[in-house]
Amino acid sequence: xxxTVFALALGMMLxxxxxxxxxxxxxxxxxGGTLVFSIGTNPETLNPAVTTGVEALGVACKMFNxxxxxxxxxxxxxxxxxxxxxxxxxxxxxxxxxxTVKWHDGQPFTSADVKFTMEEVLAKFHPRTxxxxxxxxxxxxxxxxxxxxxxxxxxxPFLHQMTxxxxxxxxxxxxxxxxxxxxxxxxxxxxxxxxxxxxRWVRGDFIEMPRNDQYFRPGLPYLDKVIAKITPDAPxxxxxxxxxxxxxxxxxxxxxxxxxxxxQNASVQVKQDTDLPGTFxxxxxxxxxxxxxxxxxxxxxxxxxxxxxxEQAVFGLxxxxxxxIHVALGWAYNPAVDYTKLYPYxxxxxxxxxxxxxxxxxxxxxxxxxxxxxxxxQAGLNAMAELARNDWKALGVEVTAEPVEFQVTIDxxxxxxxxxxxxQPYTTAGDPAIGIARAYVTMNDGRPFTNPTGYSNPxxxxxxxxxxxAPQRDDRxxxxxxxxxxxxxxxxxxxxxxxxxxxxxxxxxxxxWQSAEPYDLWDRVWWTGGRTSR
Amino acid sequence: MARYILVRLLQIxxxxxxxxxxxxxxxxxxxxxxxxxxxxxxPAPDEYVRKVRAEFGLDRSLPEQYLxxxxxxxxxxxxxxxxxxxxxxxxxxxRAGATALLTATALAFASLVGVAxxxxxxxxxxxxxxxxxxxxxxxxxxxxxFWLGQLLILxxxxxxxxxxxQGMVSLRVSSEGWARLWDIALHLILPAAALALRxxxxxxxxxxxxxLEVLGxxxxxxxxxxxxxAVRVLFAHAFPNAALPVLTLIGYNVGFxxxxxxxxxxxxxxxxxxxxxxxxVFARDFPVLLGIMIVVSLTVVLANLVTDLLYAYFDPRIRYxx
Numbered sequence: 001x002x003x004t005v006f007a008l009a010l011g012m013m014l015x016x017x018x019x020x021x022x023x024x025x026x027x028x029x030x031x032g033g034t035l036v037f038s039i040g041t042n043p044e045t046l047n048p049a050v051t052t053g054v055e056a057l058g059v060a061c062k063m064f065n066x067x068x069x070x071x072x073x074x075x076x077x078x079x080x081x082x083x084x085x086x087x088x089x090x091x092x093x094x095x096x097x098x099x100t101v102k103w104h105d106g107q108p109f110t111s112a113d114v115k116f117t118m119e120e121v122l123a124k125f126h127p128r129t130x131x132x133x134x135x136x137x138x139x140x141x142x143x144x145x146x147x148x149x150x151x152x153x154x155x156x157p158f159l160h161q162m163t164x165x166x167x168x169x170x171x172x173x174x175x176x177x178x179x180x181x182x183x184x185x186x187x188x189x190x191x192x193x194x195x196x197x198x199x200r201w202v203r204g205d206f207i208e209m210p211r212n213d214q215y216f217r218p219g220l221p222y223l224d225k226v227i228a229k230i231t232p233d234a235p236x237x238x239x240x241x242x243x244x245x246x247x248x249x250x251x252x253x254x255x256x257x258x259x260x261x262x263x264q265n266a267s268v269q270v271k272q273d274t275d276l277p278g279t280f281x282x283x284x285x286x287x288x289x290x291x292x293x294x295x296x297x298x299x300x301x302x303x304x305x306x307x308x309x310x311e312q313a314v315f316g317l318x319x320x321x322x323x324x325i326h327v328a329l330g331w332a333y334n335p336a337v338d339y340t341k342l343y344p345y346x347x348x349x350x351x352x353x354x355x356x357x358x359x360x361x362x363x364x365x366x367x368x369x370x371x372x373x374x375x376x377x378q379a380g381l382n383a384m385a386e387l388a389r390n391d392w393k394a395l396g397v398e399v400t401a402e403p404v405e406f407q408v409t410i411d412x413x414x415x416x417x418x419x420x421x422x423x424q425p426y427t428t429a430g431d432p433a434i435g436i437a438r439a440y441v442t443m444n445d446g447r448p449f450t451n452p453t454g455y456s457n458p459x460x461x462x463x464x465x466x467x468x469x470a471p472q473r474d475d476r477x478x479x480x481x482x483x484x485x486x487x488x489x490x491x492x493x494x495x496x497x498x499x500x501x502x503x504x505x506x507x508x509x510x511x512x513w514q515s516a517e518p519y520d521l522w523d524r525v526w527w528t529g530g531r532t533s534r
Numbered sequence: 535m536a537r538y539i540l541v542r543l544l545q546i547x548x549x550x551x552x553x554x555x556x557x558x559x560x561x562x563x564x565x566x567x568x569x570x571x572x573x574x575x576x577p578a579p580d581e582y583v584r585k586v587r588a589e590f591g592l593d594r595s596l597p598e599q600y601l602x603x604x605x606x607x608x609x610x611x612x613x614x615x616x617x618x619x620x621x622x623x624x625x626x627x628x629r630a631g632a633t634a635l636l637t638a639t640a641l642a643f644a645s646l647v648g649v650a651x652x653x654x655x656x657x658x659x660x661x662x663x664x665x666x667x668x669x670x671x672x673x674x675x676x677x678x679x680f681w682l683g684q685l686l687i688l689x690x691x692x693x694x695x696x697x698x699x700q701g702m703v704s705l706r707v708s709s710e711g712w713a714r715l716w717d718i719a720l721h722l723i724l725p726a727a728a729l730a731l732r733x734x735x736x737x738x739x740x741x742x743x744x745x746l747e748v749l750g751x752x753x754x755x756x757x758x759x760x761x762x763x764a765v766r767v768l769f770a771h772a773f774p775n776a777a778l779p780v781l782t783l784i785g786y787n788v789g790f791x792x793x794x795x796x797x798x799x800x801x802x803x804x805x806x807x808x809x810x811x812x813x814x815v816f817a818r819d820f821p822v823l824l825g826i827m828i829v830v831s832l833t834v835v836l837a838n839l840v841t842d843l844l845y846a847y848f849d850p851r852i853r854y855x856x
Contacts, residue, residue: 034706041813044617130582181589187620204629204805205701227705232800232809235684236700240803243691243699377816407818411565445580 027510031534033527034225035509037248038237041230042203047186048168049117050125054252054518057165059228061519062209063104064170064192066163067095067114067147070516074276074430076159080109080169080193081147090154090471095147101216103171104197111141116172118149121180128434129166132158135469154471157431165517169193195221195523205230215523219534222511222526238504241268247509250518251275251501256315256379259502267507272317275501275518276430277328279321280314280384281439283413283422283493287454290368291420295357297491300421301343303350303395304388306496313383317502321495324487325436325480326428328498331473334481337488339495347394354395367396370420373412376403381423384496388421415446417454423496424449430516432480433468440464440487455492538846542839553831554607554824558600561823568592568616568818590616607828613821617814622825626807630829632702633806635718636798637791639726644733645784651734652741652780653768659746667738674735679794683728683801690724697724700803725802729794733787740783744776751775778849785841789834 039055048060067084068076076084081095101109123133135155140148149158161167171191175183185191189198195215199208207228211221229246231237234255240246242265251274262268284291284300291297306320319327323337359367372388374381382403389399399421404412413422426449429435438449441464442456460483467479487493505512511524569586587593591602606613612622655667691699698704698721709717748754749772757771796808807826814822 036705041809042618044817045619125582127582182619187618202703202805203625204632204799204809205703205803206705208705229701229705229803230805230809231700231803232812233680233684233803236687236801236803239684239687239692240700243687243695245691245699245701245705406816407567408565410567447580 027528028532029222029511029524029526030528030530030532031222031526032224032530033222034227035223035247035522035525035527036206036227036229036245037250038231038240038246038253039228040232040234040253043207043228045186046188046190047170047180047183048164049121049170050127050181050186052127054250055228057519058250059207059209060168060190060192061164061194061517062196062226062228062522063190063194063198063212064164064168065194066165066167066169067097068159068162069521070160070163070430072514072516074160074516076162079164080114081162084159086159086471088471090156090469091151093149093151093159095149097145097147098216099145101193102214103173103193104191104212104214105171105174106214107171107173108144109169109171109193110144111147112144113172114147114169115139115141116176117170118147118167121170121175122167125180126167128429129161132161132434153469155433155469156471156473156476157433157468160431161434163517164194165519196223196226199225217523220523222524222530223522226522238262241504241506244506247506248512249504251503252518254502254504256317256502259315259317259504262504269505269507269509269512271503271505271513273328273500274503274513274516274520276428276435276516277326277501278425278427278499279326279495280309280380280497280499281424281426281493281495282388283424283439283451283453284491285417285420285422285453286492287417288420290357290359291370293357294490295353296359297494298343299350299353299357299395300392300397301339301491301494302346302353303391303397304343304494304496305345305391306340307345309384309387310497312387313380314497314499318497318499321498323484324440324493324495325432325484326495326498328500329428329430329432331477332432332480334484336481337484339488342488343491343494345391347391350395354397359396361396365396366398369398369400371400371402372421372423373402373404373409373419374423375406375409377406378425381425384423388423410448413452414448414450417446417452419452422452424452425499433464437464437468439493440483451492453492455490457486457490460486460490535846539843542842546835546839549835550828550832551604554604554828555600557824557827557831558603561820561827562596562599564818568820590614603824612825612828615814615819615822617817617819617822622821625810625822626825626829629805629807629810632804633792633795633799633808635722636725636729636804636806637788637795639722640730640733640795641784641787641791643726644730644737644787645780647730648734648737649741649777649780651738652743653745653773655738655742656745656749657768664742668742671735671738674731675739677731679728679732679797680801682731683725683798686724686728687802697721699724702805725798725804728801729791729798732794733791736787737780737783741776741780744779745772748772748776774848778845781844781848782841785837785844788837789830792830792833 039058041055043056043059044053045051045056046060048057048064065080067079067081069079071077080098082098084093084095086093097111103109118139122129132155135151135153137150137152174185174191195212196209197212199210201207210225231240237249237253238255238258241249263270284297286292310320320340322339323333325333327333354367361367372385374385385401389401392399412418426439427435439451441461443450463479463483467476470476508528509525511526514524515521569583615622615625618625651667655664658664687699690697702721703717754772757767796811799806799808811826
């Protein structure tokens with residue numbers, strides 16, 4: 001009964017949080033207008049298939065497409081692929097392509113473009129998707145509108161990765177036979193299939209992308225033009241939105257302490273849960289004493305006031321984390337694992353655990369010292385480090401906060417493992433196989449943004465591998481449920497906060513946030529001041 | 535005079551060589567790996583990292599990298615950006631114009647208004663006007679430029695709506711000819727004001743002190759005694775001598791203005807070199823970082839040269855000593 005009530009309450013809460021597209025649906029879309037969106041700096045490339053850069057993808061994914069896009073519930077929906085079939089064993093995915101797609105230069109889009117991009121670009125150069133292609137045996141293009149991907153072993157997240165963000169399709173006729181990373185189209189005049197096409201780039205200032213009149217979805221896009229405005233200073237970005245010079249700021253570029261104020265501004269719409277969720281993780285270096293003892297790690301978890309961190313460091317935008325897997329990845333999250341119950345803030349219990357572990361207080365009350373290393377430029381980490389330092393003082397653990405620059409963080413934490421505790425923001429990338437496994441599986445080569453703790457548990461490695469390659473979601477779920485249980489006990493890392501992403505936009509625009517991807521789907525965005533016909 | 539100029543010009547190459555070496559060492563010995571910055575926040579395959587490293591010559595030994603770099607710079611080749619994958623010279627040059635416009639405007643404004651305020655203050659030392667100018671310049675000197683920038687945007691762009699908040703041109707309407715110049719001028723006001731304030735304050739204080747010193751000299755008293763008007767005494771007799779330290783300060787300010795422009799460009803989204811410099815530091819984009827440093831150093835060296843020449847022109851004693 002209690003569980004039913006809880007489920008009902010949760011359902012109502014979720015319903016309240018769910019997107020409310022009613023206003024957008026009851027109005028008829030209008031044509032024309034320019035939407036100016038904010039980015040932090042010049043994109044390093046305009047080729048979306050070789051980067052994970054936020055600026056690059058934010059711009060390029062207005063001009064390029066993936067085979068699929070993810071809807072608000074993270075289900076793949078047709079983009080350049082009209083439909084697809086996955087074989088029962090998961091070893092073969094056949095994509096049927098949209099028949100009417102043309103590149104911006106007028107050339108027809110065919111399966112040859114997809115085969116070329118997958119084999120020659122994504123499998124070789126994409127920082128993230130490259131790993132997915134390790135499982136691919138071959139890509140076939142039996143006819144111009146069919147692509148078949150054959151796998152050595154099933155790789156469950158593959159379909160979800162075929163988005164513009166993870167696997168944008170490039171024009172073979174412009175990239176074949178060239179040095180992919182140095183192709184001049186990467187920095188000027190890129191040719192895509194997307195709703196907007198190349199206009200001009202005034203470097204350091206803005207990038208202009210006019211409407212693609214030949215777009216494959218008839219009648220779309222509604223807007224005449226989109227402009228990426230380079231606004232490097234985060235506070236000034238919000239001021240530019242308020243001054244009406246900028247219309248949209250994506251979560252990555254938004255100063256979160258401004259959100260509460262912007263909610264009061266009638267000319268601004270604030271949208272929560274916009275993108276693939278991320279987390280803040282506290283990693284423990286399990287190769288250093290006394291952190292090699294899991295009782296010590298568990299004690300530190302209990303001695304950390306995470307609700308306070310949520311309020312003071314991330315302004316309540318998220319929730320106190322419950323497991324290694326973000327609760328928003330509902331199918332994979334194990335509800336039997338709940339860090340808020342396993343490790344509630346309880347300094348007395350934490351002290352008792354440290355006593356049990358044999359860590360006696362010295363004459364000055366200190367049991368041991370740790371260095372807490374983090375990237376000084378990452379919003380929220382300074383506050384979290386300060387709060388942890390205070391919390392742990394009560395446990396007799398002396399924390400030296402070491403805020404360092406991003407590059408130095410990589411060197412200290414991942415390359416040299418010269419730290420005891422570190423705070424890191426990780427994205428889940430929408431699937432545990434992509435974004436979460438890397439933080440826990442055995443990793444000893446110092447690669448950045450993997451598992452820096454030295455923690456190595458063959459059972460955990462095995463379960464994550466099983467979950468990544470099981471073709472059926474039920475089998476994946478079983479493996480993830482089990483692995484969360486093990487991690488919750490071993491606790492090589494404590495997920496502090498499950499973040500939620502927040503975008504803001506001018507209230508004059510409708511149709512934003514059609515997709516769960518951070519770069520969204522802007523062919524359906526329209527301006528309320530536009531014309532009633534094209 | 536010609537010999538003086540020649541000697542000064544000949545000093546430039548060794549100074550630049552020293553600068554290139556020092557900057558190269560500082561940049562390369564800082565922790566951090568451009569390749570790791572480049573491959574993003576996900577575990578990149580080793581083979582990919584090796585490929586990128588080799589592509590940019592980062593797999594060679596440090597002395598070899600240094601020698602290759604110096605040889606390339608001597609040929610006028612500033613290298614290839616790791617991040618943008620474009621030649622550095624092109625990247626820097628397309629941004630240099632905006633920085634030059636911003637810093638030149640700020641320098642002119644700070645110098646003219648600063649000197650004027652300094653003279654005004656010195657005319658009646660310890661008067662109310664002097665107190666206001668001196669006090670104001672202490673405040674102006676102390677205000678952090680990024681804070682001032684945000685304040686200016688908040689007041690003049692968001693609240694009053696008089697001036698644009700970001701960038702160099704309006705995005706929603708495109709303009710040509712005079713309208714475009716006017717548009718750029720409007721966009722220039724706030725960033726130039728934010729950049730200038732500190733230097734205006736410095737110039738005003740120095741101009742005041744320098745004028746006060748000169749105004750107490752015998753020859754000024756003589757000029758006054760022979761019945762010269764107050765304006766003539768001030769501008770024909772006192773100012774030319776008081777101007778020398780101020781001139782030095784203005785030349786000296788060029789380097790600081792270029793440094794300050796990095797912050798101002800960031801706050802105002804001004805498309806200059808400053809932001810490029812900032813980004814290349816964080817991305818460890820060594821070629822761009824070095825390229826900008828070299829261009830900025832060259833500008834500062836040349837600005838100092840011009841200052842010295844002007845100084846020599848105004849003060850014959852300097853010429854004779856070289």
